[in-house]
Amino acid sequence: MNDEEEYVGVGRPPTGRRQVWIKLLWIGVWLAFMSAPVKDLADGHHTPWGTALGVLGLLVFVGAYLVLVFRHTSKALDRRVVQSSIAFLGALAITLFLTLGTAWLVLFVYVAVSVGATLPLRTARWLIPAVVAVLVLLGLTDDHPREIITALVFPSLLGGFAMTGVRQMIRTTIQLREARATVAQLAANEERLRLARDLHDLLGHSLSLITLKSELAGRMLPDHPEQAAAQVADIERVSRQALGDVRGAVTGYRRPTLPGELAGARTALAAAGITADIPAVAPEDLPEKPEEVLAWALREAVTNVVRHSGARHCTVTLGPRQTLDGKVLELTVADDGVGASGTEPGNGLTGITERLATVDGTLIAPAGNSRSGSGKGFTLTLTVPLGSGLGSTE
Template structure:
C-alpha cells in the first residue's frame, strides 16, 4: 500500500476516507480531556433536564470545535465564521461551567486551542490569555477547587500558543511546497523555450534554404534540367545536414546528467518508502562523458534498490578521490536490503560495466550495506561502487 494513501501530509487536506479517519483519530486523541464533563454527566450529579441539556451542549461544543480544527489551517478561513464560532464556543463554555460545575472548566482549554489554530498570531497572543483569564474568573466566582483552576491554566496557555506554532509551521510548509512547484514549472517553461529556440536556430535557416532552392529548381526544371538537378543535390545536402543537427540536439536533450539523476533518485526512493541520504548537488566541472556514464549507472542502481532490494534505507555518496593512477570520481550506492540483489544476470550491471569501459572506469560490488558492520552482524545489504577517471581540470569539485 502506498504511504500517500495512509498518511496526511503537513498542510494537505485529506483526500480519501482513510486519510479523513487518520486525521479524526489524531484530533480525537485530544478529546480525551473531555472525560471530566462526560463523567460528570454519567455520575448523575444533576437533574434529568440539566443532564439532557448538558449532553446536548457538550455535543454541540465538540461539533463546533471539530469544524474549526478539521478545516485546513493552511488556508485562511472566513474571518466572520471564525470569530462567530469562537465566540459561540466561549459563550457555551461559560454557560456550561457556570451551571454544571468545575468539571466543565476544561472546555476553555479547547476554546484556547481553537483560537491558536484559527486566529492570526497578532490576535491569538492576547486572546489566548483572555480566554484563560475568563476561565480563572469563572472558577473563582463559584465554589471551585483552586487546585483544579491552577491545573487548567497551564494547558490553556500552552495548548493555545502551541497551536499557533503548529499553524505557522503548516503555512510555511505549504508556501515552501508551492514555491517548489513554481520553480519546477518555471524550469519546465525555460526548457521548452530553450527547445523552441534551438529548433528554430537549427531548422529555420535550413528549411528556408530548402524552400527557396525547391522553388528555384521548379522554375529551372522545364528549360534547364541540369541546373535544376544541381539545386536538388543542394537540397539533399542541406536536408541531410539538418537531420544531423537535429539528431545531435536531441541526443543532447536526452543525455542524463548527475544533478538530474540525483533528483530523480531522491524522488524514486521517496515514492518507494525508502529513506534516502543523497547529496544535494553534484561536483562542478565534470567532463561530459564520465558524467553521463555515472548518471546512467546511478539510475540503474537506484532502480535495482527500488525493485529488488526490499531496503528501508539507501545512501548515495559522490566524491572525488586521489588514487595512484590519478584522480577519480567515486559513486557509491549502499542499501540495507536483502543483500546480493542485483548480482544476477539481467539486472543491468552488465550495461553499467560496458558504459564504464568506454571511460576506463571500474565497478566493484559487495554484499553487506548499511549497518553490515554492526554488532548484529546480519550481513544484509548491498554496496555498489563505481569510479571514473577525471581530467586535471576538476579543481572545483573538492
C-alpha cells in the first residue's frame, strides 16, 4: 500500500473505508471538548426527561457538525445549505445551554469551528468573533463561573480561525491539482501536435519521393530494366529510411540535420526532374535547436516544390546574414513553378511557422502563404537568430 492509498489527500474526497475513518478521526479530534456536556448528563443533575432530551440534542448536534464539516471538506456544499446548517447549530447550542446549563457553552466552540471550516474568510473573520460574543453574553446573563467562559473564548477563536487556514489550504491544493492536470493535458496536446507535425513532414517527403521513383521505374521497366532496378533499390532505401524516421519520431530520439537534408533535397529534386542549385555544405557549429528547425523547414519546402510547384528549377540558399537585430541564419527556397492555388496555409507551412516560433525565427512567404498560379514562382525565406561566432562555413 502506497502513501496515496493509506493517507487522505488534502482537498481530495476519501476513496475507501480506511480513508473515511482517518478523515473522521481528524475532524472528530475536536470532540474532546464534549467531555463537559457528557459529564453533565452522566452526573444525574437533570430529570430523566431532561437527560433524555440532552442526549438526543447532543447526538443531533454532533451529527450535524460532522456531516457539515465532513461533507463540505470532501465536496463543497451549496452556500444556502452551509448557512442553514450553521444557523441550525447555533440555535441548537443556544437552546441546549439555556435548558441544561453552563457546561453546554462548549458547543459554541464547534459552531466557531464550523464557521471557519465552511465559510469564506471574508465572512468567517467577522462571524467567528460574533459567535464568541454570543458565547460571552450568554455566559454573563446568569451567575455562571467566569473561568469557564474565559477558558472557552480562546479555543473558540483559535479553532475557528485555524479552520479558515485549513479551508484555504484545501482550496489552494484543489486549485494546484487542477492546474497540474491542466498542464499535463497541455503537455500531452503539445506532444500530439509535435508528433503529428513530424509525421506529416517525414511521410510527406518520403512518400512523395517513393511515388516519383515508382513512376520512373515503371516507365523504365520495359526498355531499361537495369535502370528500373536501380530506382527500385532507391525506393527500398528511402522506405527503410522513412521507417527509421517514423520510429525515431515516435520515440522522440531523431533530429534532422542541415547536411542530411541538403543531400536529401538534391536527391528528391533530381528524381522529380527539377534542376537544383543547392549549397554543397552547411554552416558549421550551429546551435542544435535552430539547425533542427531549419532542417525540418527545408524538408517541407522541398517536398512542396516536388509535389505542387510544377517547377523546372529550384534554388536553395543558406548562410549567415547580419541584421539590425543581430546575426541570423537565412534559408531561402525559390522555384520557377506555378503550383497549386489557394488562400489558406497548408499543414506544412503551419508546421514551419510553429517550429520557427520556438526559436524566435521568422517566415516570409507570398501573401496568403499560397501559390498564386501566376507563373512567377514561389519563394520561401526563413531566418533564425544566431549567437556571435556561430554559423562559420570555414
